[in-house]
Amino acid sequence: MKHLIHTLAAAALLASACQPAPAPTTVHLQGQLVDMGTTDVPMRYDGAASLVGDSRDIILHTDAEGRFDTVLTLTEPTYYSISRNTLYLTPGDDLTLRITQDNRQAEFTGQGASVNTYMKGRLFPKGGSFLEGGSNLRPDFAGTKALVDSLAAVRRAQLDTLTGATDAFKRLEGARITADVANSFLSYPSYAAMRGYLQMTPESLDSVYATLKPDLVPLLRTLTDDELLDVAVVRDVLGSLATPYTPALEAIAGEVTLSPRARELYAAAGQVNRLRHRVDEAQLQAARAFADSLTHTDFADELRAKLDQAARLLKGQPAIDFSFTDTEGKAHRLSDFRGKVLYLDFWATWCGPCIQESxxxxxxxxxxxxxxxxxxxxxTDTGREVWLSYLKAHDKQLPQYNSTDEALRTGWSIHYIPRFVLIDRDFNIADAYAPRPSQPEAEEALQGLLGN
Structure with a gap:
């Protein structure tokens, strides 16, 4: 009997030893975030649903020097962004990093370092991807295409030889390269017009896009798998097909079939975009009904969170408090000005339309x-010194303030600037999307709040 017990115990131990280890469900991140303008640094979720909402964003709490050490719950590989840096985090990663607002300066060590070092070379869709803000443009499309194709080949070679990367990562990043090429082609007409290589007219745009069609359609067709929607530039180029703005683009879109998930994503994003420009009860009711019709719960959840946020910006709702500092570094809160009519101007030194409204x-x-x-x-500049330097060169009559409070984004929904807000004497919202000061309606609104 004793021999049988020992045998059973040994068998149990052997069976236990043969069991696979449970899959990791956390990521350990530590390091330093430099010149972020705040000690509470947002790490933005950058997967497909980020086009609709930001409820999956994470705030990294740092000390005064930007140092932090945290453990995140994560069950699947996910893209995030910190400032201009894109991260790819995988459960089990143990990553030490040093990040600035310049992605090229990022440093990574530890588990997950190789793929994130590779991500430093990620291109920016708003800069035309391989066109690099127009700096890689050539006078004709043939020359531009040759350069774009050669740069893409270099990037593919880097990805092919990357160690420590999973097949899933290489597939996603291979799609990013393809989408960057497509984005470069789609961006070519506007950059060529800026350089004077062609005229920016509907006819000339259609002519160029028609010429690009044989090159674009095969690229775009390779990007329609749903999992590739987690790559930002894929979402960008497919989005141009979801809402084509020229007949030639519409013809291209007609030869590329978007999946039901992709179409639902762009429709939900369209609802959010409308909420970012005006909010009223009728609009909220229509958007709620649309959210209830969605079949993909991740998009529906993000849209409902945005609806809750938008409802807090209706006329008559309490003004959302936030903090800001003056040029001397003294801290203020919006509620410090309670009791007066308030007209807020959200702007930044890099924003041309903001400068025009000032x-x-x-x-x-x-x-x-x-x-x-x-x-x-x-x-809303994140670099305080940049803001102060600008003010030294530009005389201002009004007291000036700077804010990096996350409440601007999560509360006031400041996703674009310039943006103007009116608050009444009772510290309630009069208009969360107020007229610009250059518009006569601004003065009329102020007179109305003052009872004149």
Whole structure:
């Protein structure tokens, strides 16, 4: 009997030893985030559903020098972004990093370092991918295409020889390269017009896109698998097919079949985009009904979160408080100005339309200088020194403020600038999407809030 017990115990131990280890469900991240403008740094979820909402974003809490050490729950490989840096995190990663706002300066060590070092070379869709903001443009498309194809070949060779990368990662990043090529071709007409190589007219655009069609269609057809929607530039180029803005693009879109998931994604993103420009009860009701019709729960969940956010911006809702600092570094809160009519100007030093509105904002402030209203310009620059340097070179009459408070994004839904907001004397929202100061409606709105 004793021999049988020992045998059973040994068999149990052997069976236990043969069991596969449970799959990891966490990622350990530590290191330093430099010049982020805040100690609470957002790490943005960058998968497909990020086109609809941001509920999966993570805030990394750092010390005064940007250092942090945290463990994240993660059950599958996921793209995130910190400033201009794109990360690919896999359960089980143990990564030490040093990141600045320049992705080329990023440093990685530890488990997961090789793929994230590779990601430093990720191109930016808004810069035309391989066109690099137009710097790689050639006078004709044939020359531009030859350069783009050669740069893509270099990038593919880097990916093919990358060690420590899974087949799944290489498939996603291979699709990114293909989408970057397609994006370069799609961006060619606008950059060529900027350089004077062609005229920016509907006819000339259609002519160029018609010429590009044989090159574009085969590329785009390889990008329609649903899992590739987790790659940002894939979403960008397929999005141009979901809402084509020229007949030639419409003809290209007609030869590329988007999946039901992709079509639902772009339709949900369209609902969110409308919410970012105006909010009223009728719009919210229509968007709620649309969210209820969605078959993909990740998109529906993100849209509902955006609906909740938008509802807080309706006229009459309490103003959402947030913090900002003046040029001396003194901290303020919006609620410090409670009791007066407030007109907020959200802007940044790099925003051309913002700069154009600034003189109108100051002129309007002069016109209302004896009224019970406070004009508050708030820079959203993440680099405080850049903001201060700009102010030294540009004389301003109004007190100037800077904010990197996450409440601007999560509360006020500041996803584009310039953006203007009106708040009444009771610290309630009068208009979360107020007229620009260059518009006559701005003065009319202020007079209405003052009871004039």
């Amino acid at each position: 003189p109108h904002f100051e002129k309007l402030a002069t016109r209302f200088k004896d009224a019970d209203v406070v004009f508050i310009p708030i820079s």
